Amino acid sequence: MTIPARALALLLAAALAGAQEPALRWSGVLGQSQPPEAAPLPWLEATGVAVDGAGRLWCGAADGLTSFALEGEEVPAAGVRIPLAGGIAALHGDGEGLIAVAGDGGVWRCDGTELLRVGTLPRALPVAVRRRSDHRGWARHGLLLALDGNRVLALGEDGRTVQLHELPPPPAGSAYTAIGLDPADGALVVARGWPHPALLRLGPEGTPCLGDGWPREGLAELLASDGVALWALGGGRFTRLAANLSATRAGQGTAWPWGLYARGAARDQFGRWWIAGTQGVVRLGQGGRLDLRLGGIGAIASLAAAPDGTLVALAQDAGRLLRLDIAADPAAPLACAANEPWRVGGNWQARAAALAWDGQGFLVAERGAARLWRFDPWHTGWRESTWLPAEGEPLPAGTTALAASPRWRWTIADGRLAASPAAVAGTTEAVQQPRLLAMADDRMVLVADRDGLLAIDQAEGQARPRWRRRTTANLLAAQAGIAATCSPDGRLEIWHTRDGEPCGSLDLDTVPGGCRPTALALWRSWVLVADGRGQRVLRFRIRI
Amino acid sequence: MRPLLPALLLGLLTAAEPATTAVILSGSTSKPERNVFIAGEAVTLRFEVRGLPPGREADPLQLDIVDEDDRAVASQRLPVRADADGGWSASVPAPAGRLGFYRARVRLGAATLPRLVSRPAGYLTYAVVGDPATRPLLPPGESLFGLQGSTWPGLAACLGFRWTLANFRWGELAGKRPEGFPARRDEAIAAGRRLPATRPADLLPDGRPWTLYPIATRIVQVDPAWKVLAPGTEAHGHGRLTAEGEELFAAHCRSLAAAWAADERDLPEHLYEVTWEPVHPWGFKGEPQDLARVYAIAHRELHAGDARARVIGPCLADAPVVADYERLHAHRLFDHVDGISFHPYIALPPEPNGLVERMRALRTWMRDRLGRELPLYATEQGYSTGEQEAKELLQAQGLVRGQLIMIGEGCRLSFGFYTHDYIMGNERGYGYQYNLDPRQNWNPAVTGPKPVLPAFAAMTRLIDGHRPVQAIDWLGDTAMGYAYQRGEQVVLALWDWGGRPRPVDLPMAGPAVQVHDWMGNPRPAALRDGLLHLDLGPAPLYVTGVPARLWGAGALRPLTPAATRVDGFPGAPLTIAAELHSDPDAGLEGVLTLVPDPALGLAPVERSLRLAPGQRSRIDLELGLPIAAEPGPHPLNLLLTVQGRVVAGAGVLLTVRAPVVVAAVGSTFADGTAALQVTLQERQGRPAQGRVQLVVAGVPEGRLEAPFTLAAGATGRVLLRPAAALDVDALRTYRCSVAVLREGLPALRSEHALCFARAARLPRPPVHDGRLGGWEAVPAWNLHGRSWAVRKPERCRGRDDLAVSLRYGWDAQHLHLAAVVRDDAHCQPYDGFPTWKADCLQIAIDLDAGRSIELTGNELIDAGRRARVTEIDFALTPLGPQAYRTVSCRPALPAGLIPPTDLPLAITRTALTGGGVELVYEASIPWRLLGGEAPRAGDEIGIAGTVNDIDEAAEQEPWALGWFTLKDPARFGRLVLAP
Structure with missing residues (x-):
């Protein structure tokens, strides 16, 4: 990645300052694959991916289409962006251009510069798109085939939709979930989901294949064509679906974690697979591992860091938890052990009010429910306990802030500060309209209130103010020895916690691409700032 | 027609029929409890019907008997006339002339046989197997097959397996207390019972015993109520043993081994499988080093108590994945087993899912990483049909082929799973037999065979007692098989898993050659031009009477690679040499083809050849490896083709090395x-x-x-x-x-x-004054809090509980150490060896970190060659500061107290205002005391350590902050001696 001009200027200024490293300097970006000064990718999740006839990669998401030029191993930067109201539900290449299915079932053709509506499906359905030049077998029926329950529909060039075929009713509890066209001979392949997963093949003339390994037991999340063959993504592998399936060996291996909910896949001219899903668009690289991610992380409500460098962020209106590695490259895939996306308490409707690291694990306060959870991002697999009710006293109703250590929990609820175990004396009068909390260590909690920043020493049954600083903070973070704040005017400041003396500051506007801070965390010698403008996390080095 | 009319017509039709009770159809064979017949026994099917209109003719009973492939064997239509009670019954002879599986589909009008427990509706089954009385009694060292599950008298003999698993679970043998086994054994003996118990011999039809051989399994699985496992690590009876748990387990192993050694005097080996699927997290929640510790204890104690003990494990739950074994090897688990056991579960069919490759990868890994191949024991392998008839054929073909692969790839023995269907959670259909007993989920009194049962019986009859000679994997991309040998007898097992019949020709000779189908039915083999033609499919074919001179271990092979393992580099040329040898009675004219691994992207290389009778020749085939060739192993196949037919093949393993x-x-x-x-x-x-x-x-x-x-x-x-x-x-x-x-x-x-640890070079030896004199310029490393807790982290109460500030230094004579420990309560009631149990500093040093040291096995020589690893405990005891060597690397540096004249040491204690104490440890360890001499700047040594803490003398075990991994030199950190 080239170093942007503004960053160079920052480094040069630091060098000219006499080689004395500043107390705070910008270090890098997490979670946003676009270069720092470029317009960010606004999506965390992607709904489709395709490669057009010119070899460009296209990603579909809630905002529309974005193109990328693929050049070797470099992280591709976004090129053309074509908005589409309602967002993209599916995206496929047809050998020359693209076919996109919108959220309302509209079908659009794109030749690289604009979208042209070519038809309408009953709703956003799984589809298989034929190569533009291919009219063999099932491909002769139209520019795409769609799966509507048990029905196979075709969308003709005239924009009309007709029913071609009715599949046999699946076993109770199962449904057909994916459809694919085999570019080798025009056969149709249909995938059936849990609890009776299987792949069925209908020959070019429509007859079901009942030999050569068909129908085949097994789960396929996705069927994708690379223009030469049809592939199934399932069970962590890409498997090439040859006509004689029984001779097919185990497919290209991946480190594909379960539950990334793949929505689309495309293969580029270098033979690499790109997969769209809950992590944006990820690339399957050398050795069968995910090695690159295109996307941003949206607006982050809160950040917390564990000693091993795991950074957990609340995204998507604090309903989804992300895991990043503090040392990762900007375009690194999000860290995931299994079964992403992770929802608060495992509940897709729940939202978090606060997130904190308590010295032992991550705590998540559930908004409106007075529930406190332990979240284990390192154990998210089958039969593992990702979410456990946190031990200890119940959370106050209306909690909006949380700070914790192995022995203490402090909360702000309905404008009141409280501690568990209860801490008395000296705090009630000192704290006025508390808003933010951070735990420096097991002995000190910091509170941002109406009058500034207050440090409170805590001991068994006693809490005493230690120092106060006049400052206005929107965001607050602390660890042993250091605290950090962001002010409304975009100033990042760091403070010694022993006496509240400031020890460094930086104007966030000087960061390439600017910054609209939305969350803050500290980890060792680093400050992490969530940037709502750049849809990313910024990393700063502390040297004091 | 208006919609109303069909409804009216339907109503009229149904109204015309008299009201009837449901017709109930049932059937059984002449062996209704087990439905397994021995060749030569007559089979009779009996059917009963109830609920028919009394005294009237009914629909005939349609009986269609098919084999496992649903091919028709026999059909019959029986007239049915109900008696006065509406019932009818009949018995008919059933075909049983061939070994194998029979499915009798029965229908009477709309009625059919109802579903019976795990057997779907519509049919009953029976099987015909070979006479078990004709099987040889094979000793344990030659017997290859086992089957898990409850059995009925004669099942093991009919199926031909002798190995069984004996449940030696610690939690069950010892009862309520972990040390309870000896007393319970005495009680059992007094009552005339055996403890531990193993399965008694099965019976042949004539009443003679069918000897069974047990493997003792689940040795370490505890009763969770005992509290011998560290909290949070227990799953499935496995976990990290506490210090007390280790002692109890050691004692139990010793007692168990002595008991079994006394009970089983006839077995040449006693196999102990210590764990059962200790897979994180559902089978085990500890760390790999915890598992290694279990095996270290078990191996030591079982061998001490039983001279014939063979410890096997760790019994992982799938077909081998080398990475899993490497993780355990990092903690030296395989130093403490005599064999590797595993459950090679894999999706069926096994071949495209990589079973062969995984087995070969494991054996390669053992040779490369362990320096030897341990015996392999496959102690469970099964497949669930989900109680669906449509999956039974895949179950049979896949599992039989899986067994052939296990033995073919060198397993010492292989177990199937399970004898009968049962319901446990979502597990249904694992059985080799249907469960037909509605009252019993386990140990049913009535069972019926599935296709896998007679196929398994045929396989054991033909293969048991044989050892693999060679894999036959050159017949096609989906064809494979093995040659197995016992004495001068050679058996080939061959199949094609590609879904289409594959014709092959094999060099063959002799009048005794027979081809058996997979149920064991033989037919004479027709040879032509010295070749046996076979059409391979998914069901294995067996060829017996094979001449050992053609296919046995000492066979004269027409094709032999000059080397079976070669190295190459990307972009470099490679020569593969093959030795060809024609039969003394016939020449050889054909084509030799080298087929490279498809991953290399190279085309095959061919060379024509002609040899006179008895002639030898060497042929070199040239390959140019592509620049992009991936480093690692790549199989190359050599094929010898005569008149268009492959007659011989061999494999060469190319390892592409990184330049x-x-x-x-x-x-x-x-x-x-x-x-x-x-x-x-x-x-x-x-x-x-x-x-x-x-x-x-x-x-x-x-x-x-x-x-x-x-x-x-x-x-x-x-x-x-x-x-x-x-x-x-x-x-x-x-x-x-x-x-x-x-x-x-x-x-x-x-x-x-x-690692980034550096020891500062001290210009002068530090002064042991409790004030860190001489350390002023050396930055400290601080440890506190749970992230640094390495032992019982749940007891860590933060920095106020325990915090350490650590420094390393060095000079030409000493390794210097300074540690400032802040503790809320100092407690060290011990002196000498037990000081580790209380407040102390445990330090480990390895002067040979990173060096590979080869041991000869000769203890006298090896005593002076082992890595120089030392562990010393520093403690402020009631007798004053002590340094106690607990781990010694040389006999000349024995374990025990190190006098202060040899190791200058000071430990000062100061009470802190506000509570707690501060201890300052200052030690200067002479290099010679560690087995070394003056080092040089830039040298690296291995280090690890812990600071142990208790607050009261009554605490049995300390918790600890630590750095790197004490007790495991492979996971020590590296300390660089700074200039």
């Missing part, structure tokens, strides 16, 4: 500043240049890069200097990935461990 490899990665100093160093070796014999890229995982700004140039065959060091000091902990091990980048060549990547 430049990373030999070492570590910390160093350059011009007095800290840097990282990558040592490269050029192996291809050509000059090389490029860039080295190093990324320290988890460290921001931890990506470093530098150019390199290497002469041919040279070793060179590349310095990488970070622009700013890396934000790392000196007392942690980091992973780093290193990429060697050269233009036009694929990147070569490797992973390494990296």
Whole structure:
């Protein structure tokens, strides 16, 4: 990645300052694959991916289409962006251009510069798109085939939709979930989901294949064509679906974690697979591992860091938890052990009010429910306990802030500060309209209130103010020895916690691409700032 | 027609029929409890019907008997006339002339046989197997097959398996207390019972015993109520043993071994499988080193108590994945087993899912990493049909082929799973038999066979007692098989899993050759021109009477590679040489083809040949490896084709080596500043240049890069200097990935461990004054809090409970150590060896970190060659400061108290205002006391340590803060001696 001009200027200024490293300097970006000064990718999740006839990669998401030029191993930067109201539900290449299915079932053709509506499906359905030049077998029926329950529909060039075929009713509890066209001979392949997963093949003339390994037991999340063959993504592998399936060996291996909910896949001219899903668009690289991610992380409500460098962020209106590695490259895939996306308490409707690291694990306060959870991002697999009710006293109703250590929990609820175990004396009068909390260590909690920043020493049954600083903070973070704040005017400041003396500051506007801070965390010698403008996390080095 | 009319018509039709009770159809064979017949026994089917209109003719009973492939065997239509009670019954003879599986589909009008427990509706089944009385009694060392599950008298004999699993679960043998086994054994003996108990012999039809051989399993599985496992680590009876748990387990193993040795005097080996599927997290929640510790104890004690003990494990739950074994090997688990046991579960069919490759990868791994191949024991392998008839054929073919692969790839024995269907959670349909007993989920009184049962019986009859000679994997991309030999008898097992029949021709001779189908039915083999023609499919074919001179271990092979393992480099030419040898009675004219691994992207290479009778010839085949050839193993196949038919084949394993490899990665100093160093070796014999890229995982700004140039065959060091000091902990091990980048060549990547700990060179020996005199310029490393807790972390109560500030220094004579420990309560009631149980400093040093040391097995020689690992405990005891060596590397440096004249030591204690104490440990350890001499700047040593803490003498075990992994030299950190 080239170093942007503004960053160079920052480094040069630091060098000219006499080689004395500043107390705070910008270090890098997490979670946003676009270069720092470029317009960010606004999506965390992607709904489709395709490669057009010119070899460009296209990603579909809630905002529309974005193109990328693929050049070797470099992280591709976004090129053309074509908005589409309602967002993209599916995206496929047809050998020359693209076919996109919108959220309302509209079908659009794109030749690289604009979208042209070519038809309408009953709703956003799984589809298989034929190569533009291919009219063999099932491909002769139209520019795409769609799966509507048990029905196979075709969308003709005239924009009309007709029913071609009715599949046999699946076993109770199962449904057909994916459809694919085999570019080798025009056969149709249909995938059936849990609890009776299987792949069925209908020959070019429509007859079901009942030999050569068909129908085949097994789960396929996705069927994708690379223009030469049809592939199934399932069970962590890409498997090439040859006509004689029984001779097919185990497919290209991946480190594909379960539950990334793949929505689309495309293969580029270098033979690499790109997969769209809950992590944006990820690339399957050398050795069968995910090695690159295109996307941003949206607006982050809160950040917390564990000693091993795991950074957990609340995204998507604090309903989804992300895991990043503090040392990762900007375009690194999000860290995931299994079964992403992770929802608060495992509940897709729940939202978090606060997130904190308590010295032992991550705590998540559930908004409106007075529930406190332990979240284990390192154990998210089958039969593992990702979410456990946190031990200890119940959370106050209306909690909006949380700070914790192995022995203490402090909360702000309905404008009141409280501690568990209860801490008395000296705090009630000192704290006025508390808003933010951070735990420096097991002995000190910091509170941002109406009058500034207050440090409170805590001991068994006693809490005493230690120092106060006049400052206005929107965001607050602390660890042993250091605290950090962001002010409304975009100033990042760091403070010694022993006496509240400031020890460094930086104007966030000087960061390439600017910054609209939305969350803050500290980890060792680093400050992490969530940037709502750049849809990313910024990393700063502390040297004091 | 208006919609109303069909409804009216329907109503009229139904109204015309008299009201009837439901027709109930039932059927059974003449062996209704088990439905398994021995060849030569007559089979009768009996059917009963109830609920018919009394006294009237009914629909005839349609009986269609088919085989496992649903091919028709016999059909019959029986007239049915109900008696006065509406019932009818009949018995008919059923076909049983061939060994195998029979499915009798029965229908009477709309009625059919109802579903019976796990057997779907519509049919009953029976099987015909060979006479078990004709099977030889094979000793344990030659018997290959076992089957898990409850049995009925004669089942083991009919199926031909002798191995069984005996449940020696600690939790069950010992009862309510972990030490309870000896007393319970005495009670059992007094009552005339055996404890531990193993399965009694099965019975042949004539009443003679069918000997069974037990494997004792689940040795360590505890009763969770005992509290011998560390909290949070228990699953499925496995976990990290507490210190007390280790002692109890050791005692139990000793007692158990002595007991079984006394009970089983006839067995030449006693197999102990210590764990059962200890898979994280559902089968075991501890760490790999905890598992290794279990095996270390079990191996020591079982061998001590039983001279015939063979400890096997760890019994992982799937077909081998080398990475899983490597993780355990990192903690030396395989030093404590005599064999590897596992449950090779894999999706069926096994071949395209990689079962063969995984087995071969495991054996390669053992040779490379353990230096030897341990015996392999496959103690469970099964497949669930979900109680669906449509999956029974796959179950039978897949499991039988899986067994043949296990034995063919060298397993010592192989178990199937399970004898009968049962319901447990979502598990249904694993059985080799249907469960037909509605009252019993386990040990049913009534069972019926599935296709896998007679197929398994045929396989054991033909293969048991044989050992694999060679894999036959050159007949086609989906064809394979093995040759097995017992004495002068050779049996071939062959199949094709590709879904289409594959014709093959095999060199063959002799009048005794027979081909058996997979149920064991033989037919004479027709040979033509010295070849046996077979049409291979998914059901194995067996060829018996095979001449050993053609297919046995000492056979004269027409094709032999000059080397079965070769090395190559990307972009370099490669020569594969093959020796050809024609039969003394016939010449040889054909084509030799070299088929490379498809991953290399190379076309096959062919060479025509002609040999006179008895002639030998060597042929060289040339390959040019592509530049992009991936380093690692690549199979090459050699095929000899005569008149278009493959008549011989062989395999060569090509290992593509990286031309430049990373030999070492570590910390160093350059011009007095800290840097990282990558040592490269050029192996291809050509000059090389490029860039080295190093990324320290988890460290921001931890990506470093530098150019390199290497002469041919040279070793060179590349310095990488970070622009700013890396934000790392000196007392942690980091992973780093290193990429060697050269233009036009694929990147070569490797992973390494990296430490950043440096010991300062002290200009003068420090003064042991409790005030850290002499350490002023040395930065301290601070440890506190749960993230540094390495033992019982749940007891850590934060910095106020325990905090450590640690320093290492060195000079030509000593390794110096200073530690300031703040503790809320100092408690050390012991002296001598037990000081580790209370407040102390445990320090380990390895002077040979990173060096490979070869042991000879001769204890006298090896005593002076072992790695110089020392562990010393420092404690302020009631008798004053003590240094106690607990781990010694040399007989001349024995374990025990180290006098202060040999090791200067001071430990001072100061009470802190506000509570708690501060202890200052200052020690100077002479290098000679560690088995070494004066080191040099830049040398690396291995280190680890803990600070142990209790607050009251009554606490049985300490918790501890620690750095790196004490007790495991393979996971020590590296301390660089700074200049």
